[in-house]
Amino acid sequence: MTAVVNLPEPTGSTPPHQTAGGADPAVPKPHGPASPLRVLSRGASTIWSNKKARIGVVLLLAFVALAIFAPLIAPYGASENGFGRNQSPSGSHWFGTTAAGEDVLSQVIFGARISVLVGFIAGFLSTLIAVVVGLSWGYIRGPLAEIINFIVNLVLVIPGLPLMIVIAAYLQNGGMTMIIFVVVLTGWAYGARVLRSQTQSIRGRDFITAAQFAGDGATRIVFHEILPNMTSLITGSFFGAATSAILAESGLSFLGIGDTTTVSWGSMLFWASNSNALLTGQWVLLFAPGLCIALIATSLTLINFGVDGLSNPRLREGTGR
Amino acid sequence: MWYPLRKLGLLLLTAWAAITLNFLLPRLMPGTPADAAIAKLAQNGPVDPATRAAIEAQLGVPTGDTWSQYVQYLGNVAHLDFGVSYTFFPQSVSSLVMNALPWTLVMVGLVTIVAFILGTLLGVLAAWKRGTWLDTLPTLGGTFTSAFPYFWTALLLVFFLGYTLKWFPTSGAYGLESTPNLSLAFIGDAIGHAWLPALTILVTSVGGWILGMRNNMINTLGDDYVTFAEANGLRTRTVAVKYAARNAILPNLTGFGLALGGVVGGSLLVEQVFNYPGVGYLLFNAVTNQDFPLMQALFLMITISILLANFLVDILYGLLDPRTRR
Numbered sequence: 001m002t003a004v005v006n007l008p009e010p011t012g013s014t015p016p017h018q019t020a021g022g023a024d025p026a027v028p029k030p031h032g033p034a035s036p037l038r039v040l041s042r043g044a045s046t047i048w049s050n051k052k053a054r055i056g057v058v059l060l061l062a063f064v065a066l067a068i069f070a071p072l073i074a075p076y077g078a079s080e081n082g083f084g085r086n087q088s089p090s091g092s093h094w095f096g097t098t099a100a101g102e103d104v105l106s107q108v109i110f111g112a113r114i115s116v117l118v119g120f121i122a123g124f125l126s127t128l129i130a131v132v133v134g135l136s137w138g139y140i141r142g143p144l145a146e147i148i149n150f151i152v153n154l155v156l157v158i159p160g161l162p163l164m165i166v167i168a169a170y171l172q173n174g175g176m177t178m179i180i181f182v183v184v185l186t187g188w189a190y191g192a193r194v195l196r197s198q199t200q201s202i203r204g205r206d207f208i209t210a211a212q213f214a215g216d217g218a219t220r221i222v223f224h225e226i227l228p229n230m231t232s233l234i235t236g237s238f239f240g241a242a243t244s245a246i247l248a249e250s251g252l253s254f255l256g257i258g259d260t261t262t263v264s265w266g267s268m269l270f271w272a273s274n275s276n277a278l279l280t281g282q283w284v285l286l287f288a289p290g291l292c293i294a295l296i297a298t299s300l301t302l303i304n305f306g307v308d309g310l311s312n313p314r315l316r317e318g319t320g321r
Numbered sequence: 322m323w324y325p326l327r328k329l330g331l332l333l334l335t336a337w338a339a340i341t342l343n344f345l346l347p348r349l350m351p352g353t354p355a356d357a358a359i360a361k362l363a364q365n366g367p368v369d370p371a372t373r374a375a376i377e378a379q380l381g382v383p384t385g386d387t388w389s390q391y392v393q394y395l396g397n398v399a400h401l402d403f404g405v406s407y408t409f410f411p412q413s414v415s416s417l418v419m420n421a422l423p424w425t426l427v428m429v430g431l432v433t434i435v436a437f438i439l440g441t442l443l444g445v446l447a448a449w450k451r452g453t454w455l456d457t458l459p460t461l462g463g464t465f466t467s468a469f470p471y472f473w474t475a476l477l478l479v480f481f482l483g484y485t486l487k488w489f490p491t492s493g494a495y496g497l498e499s500t501p502n503l504s505l506a507f508i509g510d511a512i513g514h515a516w517l518p519a520l521t522i523l524v525t526s527v528g529g530w531i532l533g534m535r536n537n538m539i540n541t542l543g544d545d546y547v548t549f550a551e552a553n554g555l556r557t558r559t560v561a562v563k564y565a566a567r568n569a570i571l572p573n574l575t576g577f578g579l580a581l582g583g584v585v586g587g588s589l590l591v592e593q594v595f596n597y598p599g600v601g602y603l604l605f606n607a608v609t610n611q612d613f614p615l616m617q618a619l620f621l622m623i624t625i626s627i628l629l630a631n632f633l634v635d636i637l638y639g640l641l642d643p644r645t646r647r
Contacts, residue, residue, distance in 0.1 A: 052461070154338050157579075157627050161589055162604060166620050169608040170347060247470060251590055254472045255605065269473065273594070278480050286480055290473030297468035305464075308536075 043232065046310050053306025059299035063292075066109055067116040076103040078110035078263040086280045095284045098268075099275035107263050108288045114264035115296055118176070118249040122183045123242030129184070130191030130237055135222050135230075137192065138199025152196075155189040164248060168257045175259035179252050183245045191237035198233055202226050232310035239307065243300040250293045265289035324639050332632040339624045343617055344394050348387070403618035408610040414618045417603060422585070424494050425592070425599030428515045430584045432522045437577050439523075440530020444573075445566045447531065448538030459531050467528030475521045475594035482517060489517045492596045518595045522588055526580075533576060537569035571642055575634050582630025585623055 047053045066073065076083075081101040089096045095104035137148045164182040171178050202208065203226070211221050227234075252258055253266025256274075260267050268289040277285045359368050359376055397403065403414035443463075447456040483491035495501065495510050541547060542565050550564045589601030596602065600619060607615040 052464075150334070150338070154335055154342075157335065157624070157631055158339065158342075159583060159623050159627055162620055162623050165589075165604070165608050166346065166616055169611060169616065243468070247468070250470050251472065254470070254590070255593065256609070266470075269476065273472075273476060278476070278484055283480055286473075286476050290470055290476070293470050293473065294465065294468045298465050301464050301468060 039231070043235075043310055047303065047306030050306035050309055052302045053304075053309075056299040056302025056304075056306070059295060060303065063112050063296050063299070064116055067112040070110045070113055074103075074106040074109040076106040078102070078107055079261075080106070086275075086277075086282060088282065089284055095288055096282055098271060098285065099277070099280075100271070104268075104285050104288065107268055108265070108292060110263050111265040111268060111289060111292065112296075114176070114262060115246050115249065115293065118180060118183070119242040119246040119296070119300070122180045122187065122245035122249075123238050125180070125184045126187040126241035126245070127191060127234060127238040129188035130195055130241070131227070131234055133188070134192035134195030135199050135226060138196040139203055139218065139222050139226065152189045152192055155186065156193065158186075160186045160244075160248070161251065164252060165255065165257055168252065176262060179249050179258045180245075182252075183248045187241050187244055187248075191241060194237060195230060195233060198230055199226055202229055232307055235310070236304055236307045239300045239304045243297050246293065246297055246300075265293050325636055328632055328635045328639075332628060335628055336625060339628065340395070340398055340621065341391075343621045343624075344391055347613060347617070398621070404614040406607075406615045407612040408606065408615070414615050417615060418600070418618060418622060421598055421600045421603045424597065425601065426584065428494075428519055428597070428599065429522065429588055430581070432519045433526070433580050433584055436523050436526045437530055437573075437580065440527045441534045441570065441573060443527075444531045444534025445538055445561065445569075447535045448542060448565075448569075449561050451539065456535075460535060463528030463531035465528070466524055467526070467532070469525050471521065471525050471588060471590040472594050474525050475518070475591050478517050478521055479594065482520075490514050491517065494598050514597075518588070518591050518597050521591050521594075530573065530576075533573050534569065537572050538565060541565045541569040571638070574641070575638065578630050578634030578637070579627065582627040583623075585626040 048057070070078075079102060083093065083097045083101045083103060085097060085101045086099055087093055087097040093103050093105065095108065097103055098107070133148065133152070137145055137152070163186055167182050167185070168178060171181075199222075208221060208225060211225050216225070249264065250266035250269075253260070253262070253264050254270050254273075256267075256270050258267075260270060266289075269286070272282070272285050272289075359373055401415055403418075406412055406414050406417055409417060440463075443459045447459045450456050479491045482488050490496070490513060494514050495507065496514075501507065547560060547565050550560045555564075585600060588599075589605055591597070592599045592602040593605050600623070604616065604619045604623075606612070607619060
């Protein structure tokens with residue numbers, strides 16, 4: 001706040017701090033929804049104010065940068081082989097080489113691409129399905145809601161990893177697309193259930209009744225009136241879905257399901273354990289890819305600590321008692 | 322309708338849907354098991370028509386229309402007859418499953434219980450001491466370890482505690498020279514082999530319980546009755562354990578029930594690393610060898626036990642929290 005001149009008399013109708021804008025009296029409109037940009041920036045600052053979430057954001061951005069600029073950062077190509085086999089870390093190969101003579105450090109850097117990509121795409125698709133199913137399911141009543149309830153519960157109870165590998169076994173060699181497909185197929189239901197219960201509680205509020213009387217259609221009410229109230233939950237389920245997608249992809253790749261020639265952190269560990277990196281004592285080869293998976297998954301969970309605080313002030317950071 | 326009866330109806334309906342899904346899944350996918358086996362053979366050279374016919378006869382190309390296949394399948398499931406395994410040929414699927422089940426139930430089951438108890442206690446502590454190191458350490462540590470991929474934790478433990486320090490055996494459920502029996506020596510051997518897989522599951526799963534319990538507990542601690550209990554001058558421990566934790570544990574119990582149901586599925590990624598002869602390892606072998614009868618039976622068994630656990634948790638929850646019975 002700079003020069004406080006021309007301060008109008010407090011009349012009681014307009015709070016003085018809103019008009020004291022200096023040259024540009026940017027008075028926010030008293031009615032109407034807040035602009036999405038302001039909501040976004042306020043949400044971002046709530047997340048940023050949480051120490052854990054801040055660590056998560058920084059960590060995630062680092063991995064995204066690693067994925068985008070992989071060709072510039074990595075000293076060699078991901079599948080470039082012909083170096084010595086099973087070498088220990090040295091000046092030219094900081095993390096050593098694999099049994100096929102590839103540079104481990106370069107593979108770790110390029111592996112970030114798969115995890116970031118799978119996490120983003122599968123997380124986005126799962127969340128999209130969860131939003132569409134969860135919101136409509138929460139808004140409608142009657143037998144259709146019961147049927148959706150049944151389907152979602154079925155998907156929820158069927159154990160994820162076994163279902164994924166069974167479907168993968170039937171589909172045979174689908175590569176990364178297949179992995180994303182099975183991850184999305186098993187990953188949307190949880191978010192849908194969370195979003196549904198929130199929709200149900202919003203459904204009974206006065207502003208929804210008002211919209212109904214104003215003659216708004218069901219689609220408009222669900223996606224224009226209810227949806228904006230769930231931004232934080234949707235953000236939360238996106239990060240949650242992305243975390244499980246990254247872990248699921250690494251697990252499937254480690255089992256050798258999918259395309260084992262794709263360089264990902266999971267497939268690196270698949271090759272490492274199949275070429276007995278344990279016996280050759282190459283602990284960096286075992287350590288680095290898994291640590292990256294753990295770190296990127298942690299970063300998403302940490303961000304979710306901040307996102308939780310958006311909708312539930314009790315979970316914002318602070319000392320309890 | 323009476324609450325347990327309604328839940329039972331839902332259980333039966335879901336079980337039927339799972340069984341049907343298990344029937345439909347292979348039929349929705351391209352090709353038949355025979356095609357897959359022939360494709361596998363074809364990698365080594367051309368397959369002559371006689372071999373093809375033999376394989377089709379052995380693996381059973383579906384006869385009759387889908388409906389009669391479905392009725393026959395339901396009958397087989399009712400008799401627990403899942404046919405003969407392709408990979409372990411003369412053995413029936415049921416006997417293979419029965420051999421694998423005890424290993425998984427004991428090892429994974431015990432660890433699941435230990436992880437739940439330990440995690441819940443740490444979660445209560447973290448929420449109560451919020452903001453201190455007793456909160457930060459378990460919360461951040463739990464967040465980090467629960468992001469560990471199971472197989473990675475397993476590989477690291479094998480490498481450091483198994484190969485480097487040679488504290489534990491690294492593979493299998495018992496020594497190569499011993500055969501399963503109930504002697505003390507064998508049980509000791511089996512326990513020695515169970516340490517590393519058990520430790521892996523404990524390290525990776527305890528974090529989830531900590532975080533879940535901490536969140537519930539923080540929510541409960543904000544409730545009026547807790548403040549009231551405190552204002553009444555009750556001892557801190559009484560408020561924490563008898564008032565807050567008792568109510569906060571309810572959502573975690575649901576998770577625990579589901580986790581116990583999931584025990585039957587074993588811990589595929591862990592069992593695979595340790596070659597532990599449990600259900601998860603069997604399922605992995607079935608998948609890599611395209612042993613469809615074994616795979617279907619295992620998948621069905623895993624799903625049904627989760628459904629049962631879910632049902633029991635619902636019933637129990639109704640008893641513990643009358644509000645849910647409505």
